[in-house]
Amino acid sequence: MAYVSTHPLRLRGSRPDRPLAAASAGGSGTAVAPRPSRFVFPILAVGAIFQAIMQTVMVPLLPSMPTLTGADTTAVSWLVTTTLLVGAVMTPIFGRLADMIGKKRMLLVALVLMTVGSLLCAISSNIAVLITARGLQGAGAAIIPIGMSILREELPRERIGRAIALLSSTLGLGTALGIPFAAAIVQFANWHVLFWVTTAIGAAVMTAAAVFIRESRTRTGGRFDGVGAVGLTAALVSLLVPITQGSTWGWTSPAVLSMFAAAVVLFGLWGFQQLRNRNPLVDLRVSARRTVLMPHLAALLVGFAFYGNTLITTQLLQADPDRGAGYGLPILLAALCQLPASFAMMSFSLVAARLSDRWGTKVPMLAGALFLLCGYSLHAVPDKPLWSVVVALGVAAIGTTLVYCTLPVLIMGAVPLEQTAAANGVNVLLRTTGSTVCSAVVATVLAAHLSNGGITTAGFSIAYLVCATCAVVVFVAALALPAANRRPAEHVAEVPAG
Structure with a gap:
């Protein structure tokens, strides 16, 4: 029996793994896919915010962890390094497995590992156990690429772009919320309470995903x-x-x-x-295409710039002005200064989707790079008032949002439906790699500009200008994109012809 697609943008290689129910009051034979649950997006969004919080939640604790655990500073640094490292490794692997054996299945595995990691942090102060637990939490980095592929398959075409944009923006929101969330709990309660709270959140998201998200219908099959x-x-x-x-x-x-x-x-x-x-594991031939390679390059550079916006500014806000550059803010107040940037990210995620709808994906990419450049140029100005630091944070955050929300749309428009999770997994891997490189570069730059026990104004300015350079390269990479890019096609039902 021959089959024809009901949509002209049917992606090559896409196929349903099970028959779709025929809906046919009038006997037309039109196939209708089961309607997705209205809870799919909220569950994935909360899961993505949860994952982003887990990546940053340890940052306010680091100065106190040697005392709390009895470990040295080098061992304690692995509480952050292990999470980033495991996240980078597991994201493309989980993405490939999600395309092969089921997106819901691998989403639940990631959520289970994150929740178990939180539980171990809640019940132990042993540094070896904590490092292992933080490694388990790193597996949560796969939630965003898997979630994007679920949205592509479940939602109607007109909702995909906006949903993916909002899901992308949750990374910034979770990162911005994680530091004040952790700082507030640590300031007023035992640090283990922080991980009891995240354990409860993880258990709730995991249960909701198991109940309300259905398994994917499109899979690649094959051997891992x-x-x-x-x-x-x-x-x-x-x-x-x-x-x-x-x-x-x-x-x-x-x-x-x-x-x-x-x-x-x-x-x-x-x-x-x-x-x-x-x-x-990774289709390098597909990754080498210009429409995939340029978004991957942008992910690496914006991952660097995004982390720099948070990392450098957090240190600047807390630094003692009597010893160098800085504003001398307590950790909680410094964290709260970053909240406007997180709300800007949520707001401009919808702007990114609308720009893509109206003018194609190249426009928000170019606009995002310009916002990043403007934000870091303002950051690099020495001895500016505190309000301008908050403005610079917001401008750079807007640029990050415009690029981050556009990258998955570019990726999904360039790869077959059954490779969505794997391709987005590589893209998120490169974001994580960019953040990791940023951490090392910023630490090196700031360490080279120490004076009187503090960091000089020049040190902070140079670190910001390095991030501005990344924005320039992102702008050039965006120029290399095709002039017109369509949003990804939705999962297409196939119906019998005749």
Whole structure:
């Protein structure tokens, strides 16, 4: 029996895994897919905010963790490093598995791991247990790419762009909320209470996802590339560990240089293996297309710039002005200064969707890069009043939102439906890598500009200008995109012809 698509933008390779119910009061034979639950987007949004909070929730605790755990500063730093590292490794792997065996299934696995990690943090002060728990929480980085692929499959075409834009913006909202949330609890209660709260949130989201989200109908099938997963893990570990520990170990130390060399070799071998594999973990041929490569490059650079907006400014706001540049704010007040930026991100996520609808995806990408450049240019001005710091935070956050909300739309318009989670997983991996590199670069720049026990004005300005350079490269990458990009096509029902 022949089949014809009901929509002219049907993506190649997309196929339903089970028959769709025929709806036909009039006998027309038109197939109608089951209507998605109205709770799908709220559940995914809360899950994404939960994941973003877990990435940043440890930051306010770091100065106190040596005392609270009895561990040294180096060991305590792994409470952040492990989460970023595991997130970078697991995101493309979970994305590929979601496309193969089911998006809901892998979403639940990620939520379970995050919740168990929170529970372990709530009941233990042992540094080894805490590092393991933070690694489990890193698996939550896969929630956003898997959630985007679920939305693409479940929602009607006219709602996909806006829903994906809002889901992307939750990353910034969760990051901005995580620091004041943690700071407030730590200031007024035992730090374990923080993780009891996140455990309860995780359990609630996990239960809601199990009840209200249905399993995906479109899958790639095939065999999982275990060799590719091991190779990518080894390559990423060899790259990201020296980046995160370079300022501690020394950038020219044998350990750092040998791990960087190993990363180059391992990435080369992994790429060769992926190109020869019939079922690769990451389809490098698809990733090499201009319509996919440019969004991946932008993700790496904006990940750097986004993290810099939070990381550099948090230190600037709390720094003692008597020892260098800074405003001397307590941690909670410094965190609250970033809340307007998070609300700006939520508001402008809808703007990004409307710009994409009306003028294509190239316009919000270019506008986002310009906002980032303006924000960091304002940041770099020395000795400015506090209100201008808050404005600069908001302007840079708007730029981040416009780019972040457009990247998944670009990716989904360039890859087949059954590769959505894997492709977005790679994109989120690159965002995470950019944030990790930013942390190392900022630490190195600021450490090189210490004076009288504080950081000089020049140190903060140079760090901000490095982020501004990333914005310039994003603008150039956006120029290389095709002039017109359509939003991703929805999951298409197929009906019998005749």
